[in-house]
Amino acid sequence: MANKVLEKQILLEVNKNKLDIKGKDSAFYLRFVDHVETIAELYDELYAHHPGAADNFQGLLHTIARNWKQRKKKLRTRDNEKSKQEYWFLSNEINGMSLYVDRFCGKLNGMSSKLEYLENLGVNFLHLMPVFQSPEHASDGGYAVSDFRKVDSRLGTIDDLISLQKELNEKDMYLMLDIVLNHTSDQHEWAMKAKQGNPQYKDYYYFYPDRTIPDHLDESLPEIFPESSPGNFTYIKECDSWVMTVFHSYQWDLNYRNPRVLVEMLDTIFFYANLGVDVLRIDAPAFIWKQSGTTSQNLPQAHTILRLLKQCVQVAAPGMALLGEAIVAPKEIMKYFGTGDFTAKECDLAYNATQMALQWDMLATGDTRVMLAAQHLLLRKPYGTSWITYTRCHDDIGLGYDDDMISSSGYNPYAHRQFIKDYYSGSYSGSPASGALFSYNPKTGDARISGSLASLCGLEKAIEKKDTAAIEISIQKILMMQAHSFFLGGIPMLFYGDEAGYTNDYSYISDPGKIYDNRWLHRPLIDWKKNKLVNKKGTIEQKVYSGTQKLLALRKKLLMVADTKNLTWMTPHNIHVAGYIRTQHQQRLYCLFNFSGQHLSLTWYAFKEHLYPAPARLYDHWSSVQYEIKNDEQYFVLDPYGFYLLEVVE
Ligand code: GLC
Numbered sequence: 135m136a137n138k139v140l141e142k143q144i145l146l147e148v149n150k151n152k153l154d155i156k157g158k159d160s161a162f163y164l165r166f167v168d169h170v171e172t173i174a175e176l177y178d179e180l181y182a183h184h185p186g187a188a189d190n191f192q193g194l195l196h197t198i199a200r201n202w203k204q205r206k207k208k209l210r211t212r213d214n215e216k217s218k219q220e221y222w223f224l225s226n227e228i229n230g231m232s233l234y235v236d237r238f239c240g241k242l243n244g245m246s247s248k249l250e251y252l253e254n255l256g257v258n259f260l261h262l263m264p265v266f267q268s269p270e271h272a273s274d275g276g277y278a279v280s281d282f283r284k285v286d287s288r289l290g291t292i293d294d295l296i297s298l299q300k301e302l303n304e305k306d307m308y309l310m311l312d313i314v315l316n317h318t319s320d321q322h323e324w325a326m327k328a329k330q331g332n333p334q335y336k337d338y339y340y341f342y343p344d345r346t347i348p349d350h351l352d353e354s355l356p357e358i359f360p361e362s363s364p365g366n367f368t369y370i371k372e373c374d375s376w377v378m379t380v381f382h383s384y385q386w387d388l389n390y391r392n393p394r395v396l397v398e399m400l401d402t403i404f405f406y407a408n409l410g411v412d413v414l415r416i417d418a419p420a421f422i423w424k425q426s427g428t429t430s431q432n433l434p435q436a437h438t439i440l441r442l443l444k445q446c447v448q449v450a451a452p453g454m455a456l457l458g459e460a461i462v463a464p465k466e467i468m469k470y471f472g473t474g475d476f477t478a479k480e481c482d483l484a485y486n487a488t489q490m491a492l493q494w495d496m497l498a499t500g501d502t503r504v505m506l507a508a509q510h511l512l513l514r515k516p517y518g519t520s521w522i523t524y525t526r527c528h529d530d531i532g533l534g535y536d537d538d539m540i541s542s543s544g545y546n547p548y549a550h551r552q553f554i555k556d557y558y559s560g561s562y563s564g565s566p567a568s569g570a571l572f573s574y575n576p577k578t579g580d581a582r583i584s585g586s587l588a589s590l591c592g593l594e595k596a597i598e599k600k601d602t603a604a605i606e607i608s609i610q611k612i613l614m615m616q617a618h619s620f621f622l623g624g625i626p627m628l629f630y631g632d633e634a635g636y637t638n639d640y641s642y643i644s645d646p647g648k649i650y651d652n653r654w655l656h657r658p659l660i661d662w663k664k665n666k667l668v669n670k671k672g673t674i675e676q677k678v679y680s681g682t683q684k685l686l687a688l689r690k691k692l693l694m695v696a697d698t699k700n701l702t703w704m705t706p707h708n709i710h711v712a713g714y715i716r717t718q719h720q721q722r723l724y725c726l727f728n729f730s731g732q733h734l735s736l737t738w739y740a741f742k743e744h745l746y747p748a749p750a751r752l753y754d755h756w757s758s759v760q761y762e763i764k765n766d767e768q769y770f771v772l773d774p775y776g777f778y779l780l781e782v783v784e
Contacts, residue, residue, distance in 0.1 A: 140170045143192060147199035162202050165449045170195070173449075176442040180435060181393045190393035194446070197397055201404035202450040208303075209410055213453035221518050223413065223455050223482060223625065226696040228308065229686045230259035232527060233630035234275070235289050237659050242290035245298050249305065251665070255633055255679065256686030259625060260302060261310040261415065263528060265289050269321045271647035272384040275528060275657070277312070277417060278319035282402045299410040308412040310457070313403055316418045317385040325386050329372040338395050339386050340378035340424065342367070348376050351426055355380070360575040362650040380421055380430070390422050390439060400446055407451035413483065414447075415457045416440070419470065432466045440480050441472065455482040457522060463534055464488040464511045471519040478518040486521035486624055488512060488535050493525060493618055494583070494590070495533070497611065498557040498567075500730035502712045503543035504550075508535055509703055520697045521624025525615045526590075526632055528657055530572040530582035531558075548579075558583045558590055566592030566604065568638060570652050586639075586656040587612055587632040593674070594637040605674065607731070609635070610775045613681040614727055617756070617777045620689050621716065621725045623697035628682070631658040634665050635678035688755050688779060694718035707740045711772060715744055722782040724752065728772040735769035742766070745782070752780040 144166055148155055155163035177194065181187045216222045231252060235241065239248050242265065252260070264276025267284045276286070285292050302309050318325055327335035342348050348367040355366045358381050367376045368383040378387040388395050406414055423435035440458060447454055458470040458481030467488060472480035489512065492505035515521070533554055537547035556562035558569040569585025588594065591611040596604035612635065620626040642654030668679035689695055694716040704713035710730040716723040724741060728734050741763055742748035752761045756779045761770065772778065 137171065140174055141167065143195055144170055144199075146192075147195050150196070151199045151203040153199065153203060159202070162450065165452065166198065169445045169449050173442060173445045176438050176445065177393075179438050180390075180396075180442075184391075184393055186393055190397050193394075193397045194400060197401045197404065198446050198450045201401070201408060204404075205408050205451065209408065209451075209453070212303075212410075213451070216453040221482075221520075224518075224520050224697045226693060227690045228259050228625050229257050229620075229689060230261055230308075230310070230522070230625050230627040231255075231257045231630055231633075232261040232263060232627055234263040234528070234657060235265060237657060238630050239660065241288075242285065242294035242298055246301055249301065249307070253305065253307075255683050256690065257628065258306065259308040259310065259412075259627075261413075261627065264312050264314065265295060269319055269384070272319065272321075272382070273647070274382055274385060274651075275653070277314050278317070278321075278382065278385045279314050280319040280321040281323070282313075282318075283405055296409065303410060309410060310413040310415055311406055311409070311411045312415045312417050313399070313406060314417045315388070315399055316421045317379075317381060317387050320384045320386055322386075328377075328386075329370055331373050336373075336375075337392050338389055338398075340389050341373075342376045342378075343374075345376060347426075348378075351378075351424075351430075354427055354429060356429055356431075357575060359573055359651075360577070361573055378424070381418075387421070387424070390435075396439065396442075400443060403443060403447065404450060407447065407454045411454055413455045413457050415459055416443075416481070417459050419458045419481075420460045420462050420466070432460070432462055432469065437469060437473075437476075437480060440470065441476050444480055444482075457481060457483040457485075460484055461487045461529070461532060461534065463536060464508055464539075465536070468511060468514055471516050478516040481519070483520050483522055483625070485527075486512070486523050486619075486622070487532070489521075489622065490524055490619070491531055491533055491535060493615055494531055494558065495535075495554055496712065496729040497591070497615065498554050498565075499550075500710050501543070502706060502729060503709055504535070504539050504545070505712060506703060506706060507539040507542050513701070515699075517699045521622075522627045523619040523622050523624040524627045524629070525619050526587040526629045526656060527627065528629065528653065530584050530653055532582040555581055555583060558585060566595055566608065568592075568594045570655060572652055584652045584655045586636055586658065587615065587629070588635045588678070589638045589656075591615065593635060597637070597674075607775065609674065609677050609681070612678055613685070614729075614775050614777045616682055617685050617725075617779070618712065618727050620685050621692075621695050621723070621779065622714065623695065623701050623716070626686070626689065629656075631660065633679050633682045634668055634675045636660075636664075684756075692716075692723060692755070692779075692781075694721045694723050702744060704740055705743060708734055708736050710734055711736055713740070722749070723755075724778070724780040724782075726772065726778040726780065728774065728776045731774045733774060734772045736772065737766055738764045738768055738770055739766035740770075741780075749782040751783045753783045755779040755781060 153159040266279050267281035267286045268276045324335045324338045363382045368379040420431045423433040424430040460470045470481045470484045540547040540550045557565045558567045559571045568589045571581040572584040574581040592608035636658040638655045639658045642648040648654045667673040667675035700717045702715045712727045
């Protein structure tokens with residue numbers, strides 16, 4: 135029960151908003167009372183000494199109550215339905231896709247006619263890449279938002295978004311949108327006012343009159359886009375000051391030391407929640423708190439903010455899950471699920487960026503050991519939270535896993551990473567991949583990798599050479615990479631175009647708004663004539679699409695792949711084979727992936743050591759072949775880049 139002062143504060147908001155706490159708002163009121171103490175504690179951790187602490191706290195409570203008041207009946211009902219299932223987002227029946235509306239189908243009102251294509255594929259969870267207003271030539275793909283509430287006119291209107299959400303809802307599909315929490319565009323109203331010298335709005339950002347503090351901060355701040363946007367500060371001539379811009383120079387970092395910023399952004403979060411968003415993707419949460427002498431990433435205060443937001447969302451939009459887009463070192467990623475008293479009470483979901491990058495590592499080396507070395511950390515994910523699993527997304531692939539994971543496998547970390555980068559950027563002779571290095575930093579030698587799933591799997595080169603055998607191998611690699619991520623646990627998130635085998639798109643080079651960012655290489659412009667080929671037997675498009683479709687259908691069918699902390703890695707009898715077991719009651723599914731281009735053998739004993747008594751038969755859901763388990767000195771043979779989804783059958 136909340137203390138008297140807090141309860142009084144809540145009641146004030148209840149009355150202001152005319153909430154019916156004895157009737158239809160009673161569950162809300164109970165949640166409010168239940169959470170308010172924690173909300174106050176977390177808030178105090180950040181702002182106890184701020185002169186505006188008390189006023190803004192009342193503002194925060196008001197934001198919660200007002201947004202509940204505005205939450206439509208339909209959404210409240212959906213909240214209730216979700217709360218009846220234990221952690222709805224752990225289900226094996228959710229399959230996602232991320233897409234740019236303009237590059238996929240032009241405008242939001244064109245999405246409706248494409249839903250059938252997605253449904254047919256097996257996708258029922260849609261991540262629309264940023265749809266809110268963003269300056270055309272300084273947008274970072276929409277991640278530089280100039281108005282958090284106005285849909286970009288190039289994509290349509292807020293009404294188009296609302297009717298799309300309604301249609302998704304009717305089809306039992308889910309919607310994910312982004313909140314860009316860390317920064318705004320320099321064209322945002324707050325930034326414009328700050329530029330004019332308005333002190334209230336200058337305090338929304340980090341402004342400095344000269345280079346003294348920026349120079350000091352730069353000593354410990356890494357560079358995110360060293361090629362296109364070196365440094366972390368930008369000179370603003372209108373007010374003769376420097377502003378912090380960790381990403382691009384047009385993305386101004388918000389100052390969360392100011393509680394007003396927090397309350398404004400919380401209100402924006404509820405605005406999205408009340409549009410019917412099912413999962414809110416919190417962009418770049420690792421960066422939201424800055425501290426001199428540190429990298430200003432993953433700081434404890436960033437976690438406090440996320441916990442606070444989670445508590446507030448839990449009160450007024452409990453059906454909306456939060457996804458933290460923290461693409462950071464594995465041990466840091468894990469903390470976004472919450473730690474200590476807040477275990478499983480921070481972000482509900484996080485990207486399994488470590489596993490994603492390690493899949494690419496395995497594909498290049500054919501060796502699973504570095505990936506296995508990361509599992510002791512990844513398996514610590516608490517029950518009630520889940521991953522977004524993926525092979526590609528709109529961003530680059532960063533090799534951010536730890537050096538000791540590489541060295542424990544017998545490799546030199548520097549040389550190993552260099553090999554992976556060379557392999558995918560095509561400079562390693564004989565590599566089938568055609569990607570590119572992204573954000574090369576000459577000071578550190580770091581770089582990440584751009585390129586589409588198909589091109590990185592060798593399809594682009596194989597098509598160029600008209601090499602039919604190589605085309606088949608790359609299709610097999612594409613499907614193996616997808617299968618590995620679909621069954622691992624977590625919501626699979628396809629990236630649009632990958633389902634139809636899109637190779638790199640080089641047109642960004644002639645666009646001045648994109649040329650400085652080669653991530654556009656793998657953000658295709660959909661050509662629906664090409665996509666129609668998914669129905670034409672024997673085409674590359676059809677082979678990739680139907681394979682992906684089959685995998686997604688299998689995922690929906692196999693209950694044991696729901697993410698209920700039910701994964702065990704198989705003992706590595708063969709370092710080229712990654713194998714995990716998914717279990718649910720008596721059911722067992724062995725998922726095996728051959729990351730090498732050779733036929734391999736695996737002792738049948740591998741299937742016996744985790745199960746007693748030893749199973750007699752295995753049924754492969756992928757090939758529909760049934761296997762009798764043989765003696766330990768005999769072998770199960772895996773095809774090059776083959777994968778197997780073997781269920782124990784009696
Ligand atoms: C996230 C987005 C990325 C963007 C960055 C800055 O990492 O995924 O595309 O550039 O945030 O907003």
